[in-house]
Amino acid sequence: MSDKTKIQIENIYSSAKQILSIYNLLKKFELMNTEKTSEYKMTVDFLNLVSIAEKSLYDYFIKNPSEVIHLVKHIIEDTIHLQDCNNIDLIIKPDVEDLISMRVKNQINNRIVNVDYNSCFESIINRKDNLNGFIKILNDSTDIRMISFLEKQISKVEDKDMKNHLISAKLCLSYLNEKVEEINLKNNFGRVPNKFNQDLEFNTTEKDKIKDMKNLHGELLLVQGLGELEEYDDKDLISPEIHGRCIICEGLIQSSLLYFSRQQAKMMKIFLDNKIEKLNESSKEHDEEKRLIDEIINFNSNSEDFDEEKYFIEEIIEEAFSSIDNIKKDANSDLPKEKSL
Secondary structure, three states: OOHHHHHHHHHHHHHHHHHHHHHHHHHHHHHOOOOOOHHHHHHHHHHHHHHHHHHHHOHHHHHOHHHHHHHHHHHHHHHHHHOOOOHHHHHHOOOHHHHHHHHHHHHHHHHOOOOOOOHHHOOOOOOOOOOHHHHHHHHHHHHHHHHHHHHHHHHHOOOHHHHHHHHHHHHHHHHHOHHHHHHHHHOOOOOOOOOHHHHOOOOOOOHHHHHHHHHHHHHHHHHHHHHHHOOOOHHHHHOHHHHHHHHHHHHHHHHHHHHOOHHHHHHHHHHHHHHHHHHHHHHHHHHHHHHHHHHHHOOOHHHHHHOOOOHHHHHHHHHHHHOHHHHHHHHOOOOOOOOOO
């Protein structure tokens, strides 16, 4: 690796770090409800300038393709532990170094070479298909939906710690996803337009495979959200951080329903009904167990160790399905003419 290449890689990481610090400043403005000030507008304008300058740093590798291998090797080493993570994973459990590395990786994917490999869609896509680009469209669409969901949640939250957590998640998602960042810069970080169908437009004759990919993507989001939620129980929601994570997972579950076909949605409803039934049975077992233990040890404080109720998951699932029509309508509310999913 030449010294010039080494310096360019350092500059790329330094720029990503600087941009993250600007996002932290935007968070402080939002927490203080000072988004309409001239200082806020200046910060957004500065972010726009820095992001443009950041993009130009990658031109060196476009002009010097023989040096690309060094940048790719560097980013693979930095993100190998994030191989199975998506942007939502990183806002659920954020880490500064991981956020910086993932931004660099996403910029490389968008400009130079795709260093991601997603085996989940192997059963649908073959070598003759030109559908790999649709995976990015699905991921971008999910991040946009999550931003919209978080905006609504933030407007409802009064607890300062919770609001801080959700605003951080929203801005980190913008930091990680270039398309979201572009939308936010264009709208001065105002409301993200809801154009779900339009976001998923893809020029291909493989309509059945697109449908299968959307169904699979919905399943992956559903599993991701439930997998995280099942790590917690009702008492964990006392922590603003854990409660914030659960709200993000609620957004994942609601978003997952947008990608399902009617038939797949019915199958998922059966699956989730069974999940709720098992959760209820588990909770009843723990209720009885807790009652007996409390009687034996006269409500000793250690009995709290057996309190593993997960009623909040049932509420999240039921809320998602009961509001699916409104979710779909809202997800297309900014289209010139509403289209059927």
